[in-house]
Amino acid sequence: MKRRIDPKDTPTKDLHQYILGSIAPRPIAFVSSVNEDGVENLAPYSFFNAFSSNPPIAVFSSNRKVADNTTKDTLHNAEVQKELVINMVSYDIVRQMAISSVSYPTDVSEFEKTGLTPEPSELVKAPRVAESPVNMECRVKEIITLGDQGGAGHLIICEILMIHIDEKVLEGNRINPHKIDLMGRMGRTYYVRASGAAVSSIYQSVADIPIGYDGLPEAIRKSDVLSANDIATMAGLKELPEKAQPIDGMDVNTTHQSAKELIAAGNTEQALSLLLSIH
């Protein structure tokens, strides 16, 4: 059974948490900016993502506070300076990032409060966070206001002008997820550390048309042993493999168990071949 949430009848503070708990984990833009007096500002924004690679565009949303409907310093700085830096948050700096989310007075620099090191940018006034593994110097292309009540977002559309990536997280021209060790934001006070066992590689060829769920025999699709992911792993193969030789004395349950183990070990074709020997 699913609970129905109608935004019209739901207090904003609850709706906010339903949305945050569901649309998760979210990447965190750790945004550095400066105001017209040169005061540096740093704050995390997880209503954030990349939306285009050519041109390179990232967007985050600075919301009106639900409690008092005021707006945030980052939004002001984006409006007046039209530039900022998006720094990525690795596990090593997650606690310092959390400190920066406190509402300090406008004239207080969160660099000092967090102990993080401001490093000059090449193309924009806002400094980069030296300890962050990736810094993106951005020009604010457009700001879209979504409403005037508490909780309303302002989409800050950023064109990425320059990216700085720590060589330590790179392997050739690719980023190693375990080395960059990024943090994601979930609902309430929860975060996720995106490295180690939390990260898995799912290969699905986009060049080959897969068999699909419906291309597998019903007895495989209705298995009590194989999970939906096990079945979908086989459905992702390009074609049905040859049937294996049936193994004497192996019943349906044992065969499905063996297939499950083969899939877990990455031997998907062998698993399907074994299943086809009895179905």
Ligand SMILES: Cc1cc2nc3c(=O)[nH]c(=O)nc-3n(C[C@H](O)[C@H](O)[C@H](O)COP(=O)(O)O)c2cc1C
């Ligand atoms: C991990 C994290 C993510 C956050 N994401 C957002 C967000 O997407 N939008 C927002 O308006 N506030 C967000 N906040 C709250 C702001 O960081 C907070 O209001 C901060 O004081 C704003 O600082 P500023 O006034 O210097 O811009 C987030 C806080 C944390 C800890």
